[in-house]
Amino acid sequence: MILDPDTALARLPSGLRAELLQEFSKISRNYREGRWEAAELDGGRFSEVAYTVLAGYLDGDNFAARASKPNNFERACTLLGQINPATYSKSARVTVPRVLVALYDFRNNRGVGHVGGDVNANHMDAEFVLHAAQWVMAEFVRLFHGTDLVTATAVVEALVERTLPLIWEVGQVRRILDSRMSLADGTLLLLYASVASLSDLRLAKDLEQQNLYNYKRVLKRLHAARMIEYVANSGTVTLSPLGVKFVEERLLSSI
Secondary structure, three states: OOOOHHHHOOOOOHHHHHHHHHHHHHHHHHHHOOOHHHHHHHHHHHHHHHHHHHHHHOOOOOOOOOOOOOOOHHHHHHHHOOOOOOOOOHHHHHHHHHHHHHHHHHHHHOOOOOOOOOOOOOHHHHHHHHHHHHHHHHHHHHHHHOOOHHHHHHHHHHHHOOOOOOEEEEOOEEEEOOOOOOHHHHHHHHHHOOOOOEEHHHHHHHOOOOOHHHHHHHHHHHHHOOOEEEEOOOOEEEEOHHHHHHHHHHHHHHO
16 A cells, blocks of 8 residues: 555654655646746755655654755755764765756756856756655655655655656646647556555646547556456456556657
8 A cells, every 4th residue: 555645754754754845846837837947946946845754854853844945055965964973874974965966056057046057957957866766755755654665655656656858737737748649658657756645637638628428438558458457347447567567668768
């Protein structure tokens, strides 16, 4: 069973936990919508919140209610490594802080935080920011909940879902930005971008299918091809391992 993110991070004060989840969600959303510069700026803010989390954890779970920014971010992260190694793991003391310094450096020195930087913000920078933040979150879940890496990663995936530039979330719906994509491929892509199963009604809404009866024919064909598991009685649609492979090898490779 996948843990709820709030449960997995329950050791954190509610305010600090909310800040962490909010900044993490911003990075994911900005990446998904192709706003590379915004994603990197949020990476800097995420680093500050994550540092506050680590500082409280390494101080015997003496967490601050809200995040704050140290005067010298790199030095503050380095000092965390000097805390008792017999009590706390190297990951919490050294590895995660080093990743946070790298994330923070993108904000200040990669043409993101200031006009006229020597390197402009771009897609590759945003890739690093996204996946570094995901890794930090997985480490937090693993450290704070005492679970294994596989479960921790599943919690993070359940939190932000898979981030795909082709999918734009607007309000309560998701839209596929490639208007040429077939209905079947669009269905598979939406399912891939969601860890949990979806309903046929939700998929039809996202794909702007007014006639649910006709759309169910598409779902039944995908079910027959073993791309999905479609339970017509409940309307539940789940992507199969074959469907995952198709999306990753056929659809995403063309992006």
